[in-house]
Amino acid sequence: MPELPEVEHVVRALRRGVLGRQIVATEIHLPKLVSPSSASTFSRKLKGSRIIAINRRGKYILIELEKLNARGRALTNALTNEGATASSLKPATEQVLIVHLRMTGKFMVLTPDDELPRHAHAVFYLDDERRLVFRDQRQFGIMRLAAKSRVGETKGISELAPEPFGSDFNVGYLKETLSRSRRTLKTLLLDQTRVLGLGNIYASEALFRAQINPFRIASALSSKRTERLHQSIRDVLRAAVSSNSSRRLNLEDPKGFSYGEAFGKVWQVYDREGKPCFKCGTRIKRITHGGRSTYWCPKCQRR
């Protein structure tokens, strides 16, 4: 369910909550979560790793880990004692835990007295007695480990479109991208290899903000509308990232959180079928398109 803004808030909450902590042990209760790795291999690779950075690429969460191997630690000690040269020091292993929340993935942090909640498929025991838990009701979420230098080559990440707030996602890029597709805008906006960060909610919201019909063919969009769409995509995502309601996401909250509550917003069109458009009063329409619900105002977003 999380789209880019929600993932960004999860990343920030993880930084506040677990950055700098060491993972002393890991339990995987749902093997397919870490497939094709085995649960035991996965856990072994994580053991003793310190969380040194937490970032985001699209809707992927990237948890950077540093692991001093025995030889590295020994040499560090030897170096301190003037017994070794810097060139003989073996660097720490840097790997990245790649996480995708998909529809229902959530992190939470448990204190020692807390009971493990339902659907807790991964439990990371931290060096401060707390546990970082990954829950996922629908079991769609995934976790993978990659060498830090190879994260960008990882399947799923290598194909992603430019970050929506970066300079590479400019009007020229969007024009070029749209011009090569005969799909509808709504469908194209959900394709993370073309436009990054939108999901089913923000795709509808961005199109409403730009006052563009969701079923227009991408390649036929005028320059002017493309510029409006580009701006709207950024506006919608930025507004969600900076919204007050989501700033306080706390992974230690015993009640947990749902993305809907934590990021509670009044959508302009999403989930408002039959309700009056805030702009013109016309009833919002909904149709299933490409297997997903699409909401739009038939007057503000005429074909």
Add this chain to the structure above:
DNA sequence: ACCCTCACCTGCACGC
């Protein structure tokens, strides 16, 4: 190369 459909899961709201 592109694009569509379906599959992956559980849980919830709804109508009968």
Add this chain to the structure above:
DNA sequence: TGCGTGCAGGTGAGGG
């Protein structure tokens, strides 16, 4: 109360 149906904010495999 129970049961069937449809739906849920994401992606990827497989096939046309």
